[in-house]
Amino acid sequence: MQFKEIIGHQDVKKRLINSVNDGRISHAQLFLGPEGCGNLPMAIAYAQYISCQNKGDDDSCGECESCVKFQKLIHPDLHFVFPVASSAEVKVKPTSTQYISQWREAVLETPYLSLANWQNRIETGNKQLLISKNESESILKVLSLKTYESEYKTMIIWYPERFNIASGNKLLKIIEEPPSKTLFILVAQDAEQIISTILSRTQLVKIGRIKEDTIQVELEKKYALESSIAHKIAHQSDGNFITAQKLIEHSATEEEFHELFKIWMRSAFKGNVAGLITWSENMASAAFGREKQKQFLKYALHLFRESLIKNYGDPEMERTANNELKFLSNFAPYIHGANCIEIIELFNNASYHIERNANPKILFLDISLKLTKLLRVQAPEFN
Numbered sequence: 328m329q330f331k332e333i334i335g336h337q338d339v340k341k342r343l344i345n346s347v348n349d350g351r352i353s354h355a356q357l358f359l360g361p362e363g364c365g366n367l368p369m370a371i372a373y374a375q376y377i378s379c380q381n382k383g384d385d386d387s388c389g390e391c392e393s394c395v396k397f398q399k400l401i402h403p404d405l406h407f408v409f410p411v412a413s414s415a416e417v418k419v420k421p422t423s424t425q426y427i428s429q430w431r432e433a434v435l436e437t438p439y440l441s442l443a444n445w446q447n448r449i450e451t452g453n454k455q456l457l458i459s460k461n462e463s464e465s466i467l468k469v470l471s472l473k474t475y476e477s478e479y480k481t482m483i484i485w486y487p488e489r490f491n492i493a494s495g496n497k498l499l500k501i502i503e504e505p506p507s508k509t510l511f512i513l514v515a516q517d518a519e520q521i522i523s524t525i526l527s528r529t530q531l532v533k534i535g536r537i538k539e540d541t542i543q544v545e546l547e548k549k550y551a552l553e554s555s556i557a558h559k560i561a562h563q564s565d566g567n568f569i570t571a572q573k574l575i576e577h578s579a580t581e582e583e584f585h586e587l588f589k590i591w592m593r594s595a596f597k598g599n600v601a602g603l604i605t606w607s608e609n610m611a612s613a614a615f616g617r618e619k620q621k622q623f624l625k626y627a628l629h630l631f632r633e634s635l636i637k638n639y640g641d642p643e644m645e646r647t648a649n650n651e652l653k654f655l656s657n658f659a660p661y662i663h664g665a666n667c668i669e670i671i672e673l674f675n676n677a678s679y680h681i682e683r684n685a686n687p688k689i690l691f692l693d694i695s696l697k698l699t700k701l702l703r704v705q706a707p708e709f710n
């Protein structure tokens with residue numbers, strides 16, 4: 328991750344870069360800032376800059392051997408610790424190492440990551456995410472090894488608020504007397520929740536909210552939004568880019584979904600594979616996002632359900648909006664007892680796989696092709 332990928336905070340970037348070039352890297356730092364400010368990507372960009380073999384004046388090169396590994400978050404001298412809990416996959420003594428591949432995926436998708444999103448991703452249910460004593464032990468082990476490729480070994484600790492006293496005390500010792508050329512970066516939101524002895528041993532790097540107009544420009548660039556819409560979302564997000572991302576994903580209206588659904592079904596009925604491919608690519612585009620993909624699947628399921636009710640049920644049970652009614656009167660006859668179970672299963676499975684980060688382009692194309700077949704199944708005849 329490079330500094331240029333981080334939204335705003337030019338002053339912080341500059342100070343960090345100067346400290347590296349003046350040889351003033353303090354070994355334990357706290358990157359403190361509110362949710363969505365970008366303190367996590369800032370920490371990663373800083374570590375990448377330190378390790379870069381061809382540093383520029385205002386950023387890492389992005390091309391050297393070290394940068395290439397940093398960009399995939401797989402550099403052997405870059406370590407992450409973050410809160411975890413047990414899950415169906417990791418049943419006992421969960422530590423960050425066991426979740427590292429999910430972590431890399433999540434951060435590479437967006438480093439503006441909330442704890443709630445992280446929790447969903449690793450499917451730990453309602454269990455509280457923690458940095459446990461086991462984790463502290465594994466940190467000590469990792470840091471006792473010598474560096475592989477860089478001058479510095481960097482350990483980024485996300486949410487040090489989630490240390491408990493026992494795990495925090497274990498870590499404290501090493502922060503007090505760190506092995507040489509070791510850098511701790513604590514990435515936190517709430518200084519009051521961090522064990523005070525840890526807090527007092529770190530150097531503070533304060534990162535504020537992102538400025539509203541900076542977020543606006545970023546939204547226009549990244550999501551190709553009209554400036555009036557970008558302005559509104561930037562204003563609502565209050566300097567929190569995680570909120571801005573969420574607002575964008577939820578900004579889809581029913582009308583947009585309805586249009587998408589119509590186009591989709593038209594191609595499916597015609598068996599227009601090229602059309603289905605284009606449609607799937609559109610659904611998989613970055614501007615769409617996983618949250619919105621899930622919502623769309625929910626919406627599609629709702630229309631199939633309404634079709635069934637239209638065919639077999641009580642008209643008073645219909646919950647369709649006006650714009651859907653006309654469409655449904657044509658569409659409904661194709662959804663019936665001989666295909667409805669498979670269609671509903673198809674959509675439930677799709678939602679399940681979207682949650683688990685399936686490739687959306689392949690997934691949507693796969694549903695499209697299966698639907699094309701299912702829609703051609705003849706309705707059963709009743710005598």
Ligand SMILES: [Zn+2]
Binds near residue numbers: 380387393394
């Ligand atoms: Zn480099």
